Amino acid sequence: MSELLLANARVVTEHEVFLGRLSVANGRIAAIERGDEVPAGAVDADGDLIIPGLVELHTDVLERHAFPRPGVHWPAEAAVLAYDSELASVGITTTFDSLSVGYVIDSRQRPRDPRPLADAIATCQAHRRLRAEHFLHIRCEIATDGVVEDFERLADHPLVRLVSLMDHTPGQRQWVSLDKFREFYAGKYGLSETEVAGMMAARMADHTRNAAPHRAAVTRQCHARGLTLISHDDATVGHVEEAAKVGTVIAEFPTTLEAAHAARAYGLAILAGAPNLVCGRSHSGNVSATRLAALGLLDVLSSDYVPASLLHGAWLLHHRDGLALPAAIRTVTASPAACVGLNDRGLLAPGRRADIVRVRADGDVPVLQGVWRQGQRVG
Numbered sequence: 548m549s550e551l552l553l554a555n556a557r558v559v560t561e562h563e564v565f566l567g568r569l570s571v572a573n574g575r576i577a578a579i580e581r582g583d584e585v586p587a588g589a590v591d592a593d594g595d596l597i598i599p600g601l602v603e604l605h606t607d608v609l610e611r612h613a614f615p616r617p618g619v620h621w622p623a624e625a626a627v628l629a630y631d632s633e634l635a636s637v638g639i640t641t642t643f644d645s646l647s648v649g650y651v652i653d654s655r656q657r658p659r660d661p662r663p664l665a666d667a668i669a670t671c672q673a674h675r676r677l678r679a680e681h682f683l684h685i686r687c688e689i690a691t692d693g694v695v696e697d698f699e700r701l702a703d704h705p706l707v708r709l710v711s712l713m714d715h716t717p718g719q720r721q722w723v724s725l726d727k728f729r730e731f732y733a734g735k736y737g738l739s740e741t742e743v744a745g746m747m748a749a750r751m752a753d754h755t756r757n758a759a760p761h762r763a764a765v766t767r768q769c770h771a772r773g774l775t776l777i778s779h780d781d782a783t784v785g786h787v788e789e790a791a792k793v794g795t796v797i798a799e800f801p802t803t804l805e806a807a808h809a810a811r812a813y814g815l816a817i818l819a820g821a822p823n824l825v826c827g828r829s830h831s832g833n834v835s836a837t838r839l840a841a842l843g844l845l846d847v848l849s850s851d852y853v854p855a856s857l858l859h860g861a862w863l864l865h866h867r868d869g870l871a872l873p874a875a876i877r878t879v880t881a882s883p884a885a886c887v888g889l890n891d892r893g894l895l896a897p898g899r900r901a902d903i904v905r906v907r908a909d910g911d912v913p914v915l916q917g918v919w920r921q922g923q924r925v926g
Contacts, residue, residue, distance in 0.1 A: 550922045551922050552590065554585040554591060559597065560894070561877070561895075571919075571922040574922045575900060575921075577901050578897055592905055600900075601638045601904065602641045603857060605645050605799060605850075606642060606850050612629050624670065624671055631677045634678070635920075637857065638904040639678065640918065641679060642682070644682070645685075645897060647685075649693075650844035660697065660700065668681050681706065685707055686711050689757065691757065710765065711779045716754040752759055758794040773853075776796070781806040796816060797886055799849070800833075806841075807844040811843075817846045819839050820856075821856035821861075822850070824837060846882050847882045901921055904917070
């Protein structure tokens, strides 16, 4: 007997969309059948879309819940539970929580050691308190003093799967435009022109002293532990070549077409920001995700700092930019899952995990009607 039967739904499989029904048994998809019949006991989806649960590879929104105001440190488990509920409410059933080591600016709002948050995630997950399944993605700001030691303290945590090597030095990668750097950090931290200038000089000096040796040290640690490496904000062919040489599998947020074309040539999956797609531009003045998609240079979307943008972005790829719906949905389901070896999810097919999202998508913004993880209602 099925645990769940969704009928009269537009089922979005890997390559097609059709009216049908989907049954779940033992947390897995048991069968998918065509037709508009609604058997007794079935949930009538009323023609809504049924898609796989969303897979998020990079979101740092947990830090917003944990440190909601300067000087306010929310209890770690309470922050994790609130954050997890937000993710489930927008259809994310698998997430890689991005925790940072190293700083562009040490505002003293966020503690240097993110292990309490990592442990809170593990504790909540072990006690089955979470709606989504959580893994960890560690973001290493490689030009920062102490980042290698900070990473070592976290690298053996059992939930760590992904590591990105970041360099937010002014004049580098994301911040090739120094004017955009000044605008962003002055606005975010309320810095004066003099303070921004001093900070920029300090960060450039840090880069000269630390970036190359720290990149090499963190890379060695990842290889020793079998952790997946991600490049971040590649701007040049040289950046991509550097990443490919050490076994990187994902080019995260390439900032130029040049870098995106190089990532494709080297066989790296290309990840772009869904907020970039929704807003129609990069907030830091870099290449737009819409442009990448139009050129076939976008494999995976990430919600980054706006969880609700993940499904919205995929819908815009289809509704606004003309990508076939199955292909658009793959950017937030099957493609990210495959990049990190989670081959039990990301597609609606018999035998796959019953991570399912029901979506009413008859306008510019999709509206969630239900979320299930392993056949259990979570949103």
